[in-house]
Amino acid sequence: MRVPLSWLRSYAAVPETVTAQEISDALIRVGLEVETVDQTGADVTGPLVIGQVEEFQEEKHSNGKTVRWCRVDVGEHNAGGKPTDFSRPGRGIICGASNFAVGDLVVVALPGAVLPGGFEIASRKTYGHFSDGMICSARELGVGDDHAGIMVLTPDTQGPELVEGPGIIRHRPPAPLTVGADAAPAIYLRDDVLDIAVTPDRGYCWSVRGIAREAALALDVDFTDPVSKIPDLVEGSAVRSAGYPVTINSDGCSIFVALTITDLDPTAPSPRWMQRRLHQAGMRSISLAVDITNYVMLESGQPLHAYDAAKLSGPIVVRNAQPGEKLITLDDVTRDLDPADLLITDDRGPIGLAGVMGGADTEVDDRTDTVVIEAANFEAVGIARTSRRHKLISEASRRFERGADPAATYSAAHRAAQLLVALGHGRLSSEETVAGAVPAAPQVGIDDQLPARIMGAPIDHGTVVDHLQRVGVAVADDGERLTLTPPSWRPDLTDPYDFVEEVGRIYGYQRVEPVVPSPPPGRGLSRRQRLRRWIGSALADTGHVEVLTFPFMAPTVLDQLGVPTDDVRRRLLRLANPLSEEQAALRSTLLPELFAAVNRNTSRSIDDLALYEIGSVFLAPQGSGVAPRVGVEHRPTDDELAAMDAAIGDQPRMLGAVLTGHARPNGWTGRAEPVSWRHAVAVAEIAARAVGATIRIEQAEHAPWHPGRCAAVVVVGPDGTGTSIGYAGELHPTVIDDLRLPKNTVAVEVDLDALIAAAPEIGRVADISTHPVVKQDLALIVADSVPSAAVEQALRAGAGALLEEVRLFDIYTGDQLGDGRKSLAYALRFRAPDRTLTDAEVAEVRQAAVDAAAAATGAEQRVI
Known part of the structure; x- marks a missing residue:
């Protein structure tokens, strides 16, 4: 929102001695985000x-x-x-x-x-x-x-001071047009303009009225509200229907005001002061009627619309769209309407998308001499959804979706009529229409000591009442208990702590003494935090690069990855208000955004990549539980925390990595080595080794990996049982093509929480035996279909505790073995913690290992 200071000073009695920067600083103190202070006209110098x-x-x-x-x-x-x-x-x-x-x-x-x-x-x-x-x-x-x-x-016979309305504070007479005089005042060249980023909860600040109120509050000066209160428009009052007929057939519209202005001069131009203020606020001048509706919208925060009365056919009806209806909006786009869209219609059908944009059929033009002014209030959520559904963001929708002031409709409509009469030489019809009513504001009760407790500052009863009244809250004081009614322009004040925030920003957060909590002694990184850091350091030390991606994903990417419909990754948590419609869910896997990072790098000719990310994925809860809303005055109970966890769903922390190009480039030390499934498996092995966990690799099929080049990562517990925690290998060629990834891209994704849970306790060091180790090699012949990991598991189970290490060092296939058979050669290390092993003991343990492998996998011992 851009606000010229000359306009702001019309309603806030800010002395001329107060600079634009001082006003900006004051607004920042009360919570507004002033991005810049622009000096318009400063780039024009000389005569x-x-x-x-x-x-x-x-x-x-x-x-x-x-x-x-x-x-x-x-x-x-x-x-x-x-x-x-x-x-x-x-x-x-x-x-x-x-x-x-x-x-x-x-x-x-x-x-x-x-x-x-x-x-x-x-x-x-x-x-x-x-x-x-x-x-x-x-x-x-x-x-x-x-x-x-x-x-x-041309002379501005009507200056701002003649049409600003009652209670005007600053008068700026039209600059005289004298030949040879300085032209800057006559064209309103120079002014300071505040550029303010209005947060979603401050919808009332999308107006000069709102910003002027905040400036008066921050600088403790008088404020004159350009929007007068109309007491008989409160909920339950009788409607006025003598003007242009209006019917409301939807709950999405609470009040609709229609005024008729006749005998307008279609050729009357907008005065220079109005054109200049519109331009400074970021809008262009179009015609007098349109400029006036835009001007009043910027001034009051109430969007208006002007209809050419000659183009209307029958009464105006506010209703929802019917299936198959279409509307050509003012931007000349034909829009297919949704039944959830709120419309303004007449006997011919839709003439406007309520709260968003008017229709082209009833647009005012250079022949319009009679207009009907619309000032209505529409439900915020419905307008926001319609605006996004049609990808149509307008100045009106910005204000309605943040909550426009329903009490401003009548006054804003008459303000626009006043300007049309004064500047367009029109005549306001005495007959007017007011359909609906201003909804009653909800009441909230709070303890008068709540602001002091929450802020930790000495804020007494009187200060609380004074600060709330200064922001427009009606306070019913019952001693220690306050009953609060927020003003009509503050629909965001619904919770006791919203009012605490209002007291705090007026009191001044800079006055609250900071208290640094004393940390309990002996606390540092938790076990999980420390092990995660070890894993990250180990991967970085081996040449992998960590990336941080957004935790969002497009639901359609799961189809590209070939994820089955019953896969747990299909349990998506949809976002109610996504930053992008293309990424409308929280991620259930790390891989899609890692693939996007690969695309960004390869598009810049960086082809040899080893990227990894450690982060949470988010799975929708199995049930339909709703998280309880707990207060901030005490710690949630264990039951409340459990209910919140159940409503949130699982959020496992995962390790994902993607590798492309070459693991080792061409050089004098050897030829280039392309990445393969082994390098993806190595990522899991590096992570397991960093925390002391034991894993084994088993053949598997799992999307999005190539069925013949996919391995399951299995973490082995102390009892030798295994649990699958993820997958690694080469991606499926179809996935590579659909996502435009480099050929033979490999990836790994494992459950980091499960890996860390299987790691030994930190600080536990294995016993060091002083007795000698016995080394023996063993070759076993098995069928090609038997995984080496299954053979290794059987050897460990058969040998028992005396087997310290088993390592596969050779795989052989050939005519000597016959078709469908392979030889696996293992290096075995035996050691006892309390004695030197005898040859007989080693032979017995070795044979037990061979027997176990034979029983489990059908292995035959081969003489080396």
């Missing part, structure tokens, strides 16, 4: 004066362009000008525009002036004459967007 065109000659040149050689009277600035062919005094200026006549007042930039963009004005010879200055357009001066012709000045 800029009002001139009068005395005569001109039209000349057509050889290039086909017609220009005017003008004599412009600039008063006292005529002296010193370049000589001209004209017989009377004045500046000779070449102008390519043709929208002016003799006697018109124009803005002249004399030699030495500098216009926006660093454009310096100097006397120069062009088209056979000396042009001794420049007649300027609105765009060249930075006061508007019009560049079709030069800016012709």
